[in-house]
Amino acid sequence: MASAVNKSVLSDVAAEVKKYHFPLEDVPRLSCNDPVVEQMIRNEEPVILTDTNLVAAGMQWSPQYLAENIGNGLYTVYSSKTQKFLYYDDKKVARVPDFSPPTVHEDMTFQNFLCKVNKRKEGDRWMYLQQSLNDTVGPPIVRDFTTFNWAWISEQQQKNKWGALTSNLLLVGMDGVITPVHYDEQQNFFAQICGFKRFILFDPSMFGCLYPYPVYHPHDRQSQVDFDNPDFVRFPRAKELRGRQAILGPGDVLYLPVYWWHQVESVPGRGMTVSVNFWYKSAPTEKIVYPLKPQQKVAMMRNIEKMITDALNSTEEVAPLMQAMVLGRYT
Amino acid sequence: MASAVNKSVLSDVAAEVKKYHFPLEDVPRLSCNDPVVEQMIRNEEPVILTDTNLVAAGMQWSPQYLAENIGNGLYTVYSSKTQKFLYYDDKKVARVPDFSPPTVHEDMTFQNFLCKVNKRKEGDRWMYLQQSLNDTVGPPIVRDFTTFNWAWISEQQQKNKWGALTSNLLLVGMDGVITPVHYDEQQNFFAQICGFKRFILFDPSMFGCLYPYPVYHPHDRQSQVDFDNPDFVRFPRAKELRGRQAILGPGDVLYLPVYWWHQVESVPGRGMTVSVNFWYKSAPTEKIVYPLKPQQKVAMMRNIEKMITDALNSTEEVAPLMQAMVLGRYT
Ligand SMILES: [Zn+2]
Ligand SMILES: [Zn+2]
Numbered sequence: 001m002a003s004a005v006n007k008s009v010l011s012d013v014a015a016e017v018k019k020y021h022f023p024l025e026d027v028p029r030l031s032c033n034d035p036v037v038e039q040m041i042r043n044e045e046p047v048i049l050t051d052t053n054l055v056a057a058g059m060q061w062s063p064q065y066l067a068e069n070i071g072n073g074l075y076t077v078y079s080s081k082t083q084k085f086l087y088y089d090d091k092k093v094a095r096v097p098d099f100s101p102p103t104v105h106e107d108m109t110f111q112n113f114l115c116k117v118n119k120r121k122e123g124d125r126w127m128y129l130q131q132s133l134n135d136t137v138g139p140p141i142v143r144d145f146t147t148f149n150w151a152w153i154s155e156q157q158q159k160n161k162w163g164a165l166t167s168n169l170l171l172v173g174m175d176g177v178i179t180p181v182h183y184d185e186q187q188n189f190f191a192q193i194c195g196f197k198r199f200i201l202f203d204p205s206m207f208g209c210l211y212p213y214p215v216y217h218p219h220d221r222q223s224q225v226d227f228d229n230p231d232f233v234r235f236p237r238a239k240e241l242r243g244r245q246a247i248l249g250p251g252d253v254l255y256l257p258v259y260w261w262h263q264v265e266s267v268p269g270r271g272m273t274v275s276v277n278f279w280y281k282s283a284p285t286e287k288i289v290y291p292l293k294p295q296q297k298v299a300m301m302r303n304i305e306k307m308i309t310d311a312l313n314s315t316e317e318v319a320p321l322m323q324a325m326v327l328g329r330y331t
Numbered sequence: 332m333a334s335a336v337n338k339s340v341l342s343d344v345a346a347e348v349k350k351y352h353f354p355l356e357d358v359p360r361l362s363c364n365d366p367v368v369e370q371m372i373r374n375e376e377p378v379i380l381t382d383t384n385l386v387a388a389g390m391q392w393s394p395q396y397l398a399e400n401i402g403n404g405l406y407t408v409y410s411s412k413t414q415k416f417l418y419y420d421d422k423k424v425a426r427v428p429d430f431s432p433p434t435v436h437e438d439m440t441f442q443n444f445l446c447k448v449n450k451r452k453e454g455d456r457w458m459y460l461q462q463s464l465n466d467t468v469g470p471p472i473v474r475d476f477t478t479f480n481w482a483w484i485s486e487q488q489q490k491n492k493w494g495a496l497t498s499n500l501l502l503v504g505m506d507g508v509i510t511p512v513h514y515d516e517q518q519n520f521f522a523q524i525c526g527f528k529r530f531i532l533f534d535p536s537m538f539g540c541l542y543p544y545p546v547y548h549p550h551d552r553q554s555q556v557d558f559d560n561p562d563f564v565r566f567p568r569a570k571e572l573r574g575r576q577a578i579l580g581p582g583d584v585l586y587l588p589v590y591w592w593h594q595v596e597s598v599p600g601r602g603m604t605v606s607v608n609f610w611y612k613s614a615p616t617e618k619i620v621y622p623l624k625p626q627q628k629v630a631m632m633r634n635i636e637k638m639i640t641d642a643l644n645s646t647e648e649v650a651p652l653m654q655a656m657v658l659g660r661y662t
Contacts, residue, residue, distance in 0.1 A: 208655035290644045301656045313621045322661035324539035325632045330653035
């Protein structure tokens, strides 16, 4: 059994983290046996679960343990000049002529990654390993993986009529790395193994305050708002942001609902982080009920943006058409 | 044979008409036998045709002649406090709770209409008869109608692969009435019979400068820009307008292409106007060529607006969604 994270450590961590311009409410921390948990997951509300034992056998996955047991497969390692690792979609890079990727990624062995992290001096690039677990991992890791609490998580999947588990992303980050605010299109159970991660969350209705890049853009799903330096002239509604915060320590699992916005920070001064997420396809939409939910509106806006981009057969013509359709007419 | 309109009268009329804030170029006046005409119609460019004899037998359709020969059927007569008759769609009125119709319409006999027009004193409401010709018209009118130059117009229809003739609108307007700027979704041959009408035209690419009402709104297809008092704060791109002008006298026929914007003014001081239009469905879209034509983009924006309004099942939610989708993202 994984021991629950010490509450006083969590409040120390909460006191250390950066403050931004918006208020944050705490995400509830509950036992997975608490009856309200079922309801929260059904309602797509984030919740921290303290005792799922989801990755119990993986709790020994320190960077060192992984280096010794994960094998010689190649892992995708992102590097960045800053602590921030703004995601971009390689497949969309060609559509935006003047796009310059904010990070680069290369494939290397886990051992090579850890060696680079350990040798890193100030001013060197930051590094973040992000790779789906696959069949190249060594036998001890396979063994740990098979003892994950699949019974519990499959029960959640079935209760909520989710689709298939699509991947388990392994994240190994240097102390202080940040994944800027974005949303994903899948349901996620995010299991923290080593170190502390702080999630800043916003519900899907905050779409209008977070100004995601166009869908055709490599930064699709990522907010244009930089919390360290918000541009309230371009993004005035960013002032209306109201968020939630979840601080995860080893053994904690966050239910991160589909379309919820999240920024994820490896808490500075608390060492490297190791996490594994469990991405599931959402339930198929049941019969439509009005008014639509914010999530459904986001899905709809994504479809419209894709349709328009496809129909025009040109990314350059999308903005003028969108503007003509909306400015002075729906504003 | 209808005699062509005297050119010096046309230049007198052109000198009399109101000036607006945008420049106007003259629409060419050509014989329908001029070889460029065929090309202009194919390219959906407006052109005035002087010798179609389209409504030759109808050239005697003065208001008085109509009153004596049109029969006792009921005609839709719009009335307005001002000279302007901003169109609205009765079927869309219920969707906009605080909508107040700018005109009212009632059904009356042609004789009753003409009597009211003749008795009208300053300060009384303005009146404009607009009614599709139908089988209630009297035998002399039917006879005139059957002698219209159907051979010529059907040739145009076939050459350009247009669909069916959908209606012939009879328009009988008081001196000075104005139909504010809007576009229609059909091809139109507009035949002038009595008096002078001035068309102000804008090509479909001017959509972004004319700010049509939302598609769900009763004023769908009508511009929000008032040429007599343009609001350049709400509608800044109205400053970019560049138009064309067509002054039609008796016997002239304007080819008014689908999706072209038009404001139509019965030239003040030149008496009542009588006109008949011939609306045809557009050709089905052939294979798609990029970049899309402005007309195709307008059709696309209409479809998107309809889809969104339907999907949300609420007109009130359309503007917030459109804003969230576009502002700070495509602006
Ligand atoms: Zn994410
Ligand atoms: Zn019209």
